[in-house]
Amino acid sequence: MQGREVDVLVRLGLLKLVSGVSGLTPDALPESFSLNFSRLRSVQAEIQKIIVISTSILIFRQILSSEQPCRRDAGIEGIVETIIDISRDNDKVTDDNILQTRKAMMARMLAKSLQAGDAVFERVSRAVYLAFRGIVLGGSGRQLAEMALRRVGASSASLTKRVVKEAEVLVVAATVSLRVHGPWYATLIGNM
Structure with a gap:
């Protein structure tokens, strides 16, 4: 098996580990990555935050578009503009029932x-x-x-920056592990 193929498989394997819904535990981690447990767990936590943020943006966009015309493919900037427009409409902002209804609907949808x-x-x-x-x-x-991220309406420079930063942690962990355990990975993958 070629070095590049092993590298890709190790990177994808790490990504699979940290993108799981359940929390990463030392037992679920191959021994070759045990020293990186805290880094990998941190990446997993960040992935989960990005999922929550992206889902929140998607839900908020749906609620706004049901209340006021808002382009269906609006990004964060479009959502912010719509929020500002709604804020300017004093009738909607001062009506506590509308605010409470919107808040409850968003909480239910997000949960x-x-x-x-x-x-x-x-x-x-x-x-x-x-x-x-x-x-x-x-x-x-x-x-x-x-x-x-754009496919779910969550494309923004700040979210992309977070993804890049955390993904680079995985790349570094995979690269270092490959340097140390490369022959072992190649043998393991070759025997599959």
């Missing part, structure tokens, strides 16, 4: 959408995974990350 098996959760999780995968595999990764 439902952050459960494994939910269609929104699966779609957002997949997009975030693909964004990370674009960076982990290199090449035009940043563009791939932006495209993946």
Whole structure:
């Protein structure tokens, strides 16, 4: 097996480990990565935050578009403009019932959408995974990350920057591990 193939498999394997819904534990981690447990757990926590942020943006966009015309493919800037427009409308802002209804609806939708098996959760999780995968595999990764996040309406410079930063942690961990355990990985993969 060629070195590049092993490198790609190790990177993708790490990404699979940290993109799991359940928390990463030392027992679930191959011994060759045990020294990187805290870094990998931190990346997993960041992936989960990005999923929550992306899901929140998607839900907020749906609520805003139901209340006021808002382009369906609006990005964060479009959502902010719509929020400002709604804020300027004093009748909507001062009506406590409307605010409470909106708040309750968003809380219900977000809670439902952050459960494994939910269609929104699966779609957002997949997009975030693909964004990370674009960076982990290199090449035009940043563009791939932006495209993946855009598919669920969560494309923003700040989210893409977070994805890039965390994915680079995985790349470094994979690279170092490959330097130390490369022959072992090649033998293991070759025997599969």
